[in-house]
Amino acid sequence: MIIVVKAERIFYGKAFLKGRWGKAKMVTDVQGEVERLRAGNTQTFCSLVERLQQPLTGYLHRLVGDREVALDLAQDTFLQVYKEIGKTSGELKLDAWIYRIATNYGLRHLNRKRLRQIIRIESDEAFDDSLATAGPEDQTETRILVQQALSRMNPKDAAILQLHFGNSFNYEEIGHILKMSSEAVRKRVARGVEKFRALYGEMPAAQARNIGPQFIGVRRDGR
Amino acid sequence: MVSDSAWKKDASGIEHPAHSILLAFIREQCPEHEKRIHAHLALCDQCGQTYAGLSQTSNTLNNLEQMPRYLRYPELEPELVLAHAQRGVPLRSAWTGRRKREMQGKQQEAKRVGARFIASAPKPSLRMVSLPASFGLLLLCMVGVLMVAYALVNIVKPPLLPGDAPVKYHVNNQPNSALLEGHTPTPSAVVVSSMPGPVIALCSSPGDTRLVICGSGFKPKDRVELVVTAPGNKRPILTQKLTINAQGGFKQSLNVSACKNLAITVVTGDVSHKPFISLKTLIISSMPGCIGQA
Numbered sequence: 001m002i003i004v005v006k007a008e009r010i011f012y013g014k015a016f017l018k019g020r021w022g023k024a025k026m027v028t029d030v031q032g033e034v035e036r037l038r039a040g041n042t043q044t045f046c047s048l049v050e051r052l053q054q055p056l057t058g059y060l061h062r063l064v065g066d067r068e069v070a071l072d073l074a075q076d077t078f079l080q081v082y083k084e085i086g087k088t089s090g091e092l093k094l095d096a097w098i099y100r101i102a103t104n105y106g107l108r109h110l111n112r113k114r115l116r117q118i119i120r121i122e123s124d125e126a127f128d129d130s131l132a133t134a135g136p137e138d139q140t141e142t143r144i145l146v147q148q149a150l151s152r153m154n155p156k157d158a159a160i161l162q163l164h165f166g167n168s169f170n171y172e173e174i175g176h177i178l179k180m181s182s183e184a185v186r187k188r189v190a191r192g193v194e195k196f197r198a199l200y201g202e203m204p205a206a207q208a209r210n211i212g213p214q215f216i217g218v219r220r221d222g223r
Numbered sequence: 224m225v226s227d228s229a230w231k232k233d234a235s236g237i238e239h240p241a242h243s244i245l246l247a248f249i250r251e252q253c254p255e256h257e258k259r260i261h262a263h264l265a266l267c268d269q270c271g272q273t274y275a276g277l278s279q280t281s282n283t284l285n286n287l288e289q290m291p292r293y294l295r296y297p298e299l300e301p302e303l304v305l306a307h308a309q310r311g312v313p314l315r316s317a318w319t320g321r322r323k324r325e326m327q328g329k330q331q332e333a334k335r336v337g338a339r340f341i342a343s344a345p346k347p348s349l350r351m352v353s354l355p356a357s358f359g360l361l362l363l364c365m366v367g368v369l370m371v372a373y374a375l376v377n378i379v380k381p382p383l384l385p386g387d388a389p390v391k392y393h394v395n396n397q398p399n400s401a402l403l404e405g406h407t408p409t410p411s412a413v414v415v416s417s418m419p420g421p422v423i424a425l426c427s428s429p430g431d432t433r434l435v436i437c438g439s440g441f442k443p444k445d446r447v448e449l450v451v452t453a454p455g456n457k458r459p460i461l462t463q464k465l466t467i468n469a470q471g472g473f474k475q476s477l478n479v480s481a482c483k484n485l486a487i488t489v490v491t492g493d494v495s496h497k498p499f500i501s502l503k504t505l506i507i508s509s510m511p512g513c514i515g516q517a
Contacts, residue, residue, distance in 0.1 A: 082308035083308060196284065
């Protein structure tokens with residue numbers, strides 16, 4: 001395990017130390033940070049951008065399926081944070097609030113894209129496979145299928161799955177991000193998984209690999 | 224704490240965990256249910272199968288977590304973002320966004336290749352009109368087209384077809400002789416052109432089986448052409464070149480085989496001019512004295 005951590009440190013370098021990849025955990029001791037941000041402390045804002053830019057961009061990339069758009073939306077998110085933080089009051093869960101802004105930007109982009117496709121202003125964009133092709137080759141096909149299935153889902157359902165499976169936010173944290181109860185998140189995640197399962201199973205490649213919604217064996221080892 | 228919605232009773236009264244609870248159990252999100260679910264899965268095959276299916280989907284979705292590990296995004300420059308925020312520039316800045324990155328990419332490529340320019344200058348992308356504006360524009364265009372179409376329909380009268388009943392200008396074929404004694408009978412024809420100058424008229428007398436067309440006000444010794452057309456015929460049914468007499472008039476008789484439902488147009492024009500210039504037009508709808516003739 002130590003070896004793995006070392007390897008990651010070497011591979012990601014500065015970014016690993018700065019930000020949080022995949023496993024995003026809410027930073028709990030941020031009250032001071034929020035206060036400093038509200039006071040307009042530029043140094044705090046810069047460190048916030050450094051801390052969150054990579055995981056946030058990754059989340060947006062997976063959500064909207066376009067790297068360039070994700071970079072723009074991440075930038076817009078931070079600008080919005082700077083602009084709106086002074087208007088917030090009371091105890092603010094900073095990371096959840098930032099992810100909520102990013103989610104809203106991502107969902108708005110997806111809705112506009114869908115509208116443009118409906119009225120044929122914009123043709124279907126080519127599938128951005130940079131997400132799927134990065135990483136071990138043996139899982140590339142699965143990652144492509146996962147991304148394609150998610151892109152066919154309701155954006156909000158897809159966002160919830162991205163937050164939970166992609167960024168490892170727990171149900172409570174997702175509740176803070178999306179302003180929902182943990183109970184509601186639990187049901188939404190289950191519903192999203194069911195939809196994903198159906199869409200994933202419809203894909204010919206998934207069927208060929210026999211990894212559709214049909215039942216294969218009994219495993220009780222959880223994750 | 225076990226909520227009611229998390230467990231559901233079947234027909235035999237046994238409680239089964241809902242799918243959402245099973246998934247939460249797989250995802251380690253419901254510590255309060257863990258023991259009970261463990262115990263239940265050991266006994267219930269049906270829930271075991273559901274559990275297995277959800278586990279498989281959960282494992283597939285875990286691929287999402289792997290993706291960002293191998294991706295590296297360009298570092299945002301916090302100072303630049305801050306400067307933009309402080310200046311209050313629009314949030315979607317072209318310079319800090321996609322265009323800048325494209326430009327930077329091209330510059331890097333240029334440096335790498337060692338070329339001064341890569342192909343040609345980047346073409347500005349075509350900006351679409353905003354959606355509400357385009358809808359408004361479309362609506363305006365449609366209204367315009369409808370107005371033009373309506374105006375055209377009202378201005379252009381449909382041509383007289385052979386089957387159509389012609390407009391009867393001469394209604395009464397037997398005028399009251401007492402009232403019109405000594406009065407020249409009104410020709411049952413209409414001179415369309417109201418321009419001063421030459422005049423053509425129908426000068427058949429009642430009972431005359433021939434259609435007599437008279438002209439006056441022309442230039443003496445001019446050559447004119449009498450063109451007789453009938454609706455439904457593309458070509459004129461008669462063209463006759465005439466010489467205007469010294470009094471500036473002419474008289475031409477035409478044989479009419481059927482005087483009923485007569486609908487002909489007589490045009491006189493100057494022959495000396497090419498193309499043919501119409502001088503006067505006479506529309507004849509019925510012949511005076513046409514009674515019972517087929």
